Amino acid sequence: MVDAERETPPPPIPERLLLSVARRAMACEFELLFNQFQYPAAADVAHEVLDLIEGLEGKLSVYKPRSDLSQLNRWGGKRLLPLSPDTLRLLQLARDLHRLTGGAFDVTAGALSEVWGFARRQGKMPSEAELATALQTVGTQYLQLDEAAGAAGLQREGVKVNPGGVGKGYALDRAAGRLVAAEINDFLIHGGLSSVVARGDRQHPETGGG
Structure with a gap:
């Protein structure tokens, strides 16, 4: 029931x-x-x-031509460029990560990203010569930060930052x-x-x- x-x-x-x-x-x-x-x-x-x-x-x-980082990659080898506080802070963090990881993380690996085809999302196998050339422009030691001026530069031609x-x-x-x-x-x-x-x-x- x-x-x-x-x-x-x-x-x-x-x-x-x-x-x-x-x-x-x-x-x-x-x-x-x-x-x-x-x-x-x-x-x-x-x-x-x-x-x-x-x-x-x-x-x-780095896919937007007018962005701070695109401008830095284009002109940073020639002069210091003023950056927004956010961009400068990101680069400071990237520099700290490079130190903390013993160099395993490197924000200046943009040339390597390009030679592997990652920058255009079209992966390819680079030649040994291409890799050697790209590696010559990789190194956080080439990243120059002027915190007081709010600016940054690249101390070697061809260095490219990629976040x-x-x-x-x-x-x-x-x-x-x-x-x-x-x-x-x-x-x-x-x-x-x-x-x-x-x-x-x-x-x-x-x-x-x-």
Whole structure:
């Protein structure tokens, strides 16, 4: 016998109660994830963050002819060039990473990226002669930073800076800082699923708790 008074079972717990805001930049999709309804201003701040990332791409991308790094690669062997604070900070971080990794990370490997075809996303096997020529222009010792003047130069012709391996991470750190400044402390941000910053708690969809 069916008990007509039996309480109706609760609806199933939703598997996903997340707010997602995304935009394409730096040749990948940047996505920001928040607990749904936790922060009323999350969507607006997320768009500000994506604007920030897009602005960083305009300064740091070697695929944009007017970017700081494209200008540095073009003219840095001839003179010091004034840079935006973000670009100078990225190069400072790259220099520190070079030291901390014993030279394994080198932001001046742009010529190697080109000879392997990575710069045009058309990979190829370079010859030994091509590799030897490219290696002659690789070395963080050729990167000249004038922090006081907010400028940088390249102390050898042909040296090319490429922020691959550090650019997206820098953008995510800046994005996370903007969210925290807006008092949003629970979030996950990724750039192309390869670089991630997370902070705080993922709320349980039923209780809203951490």
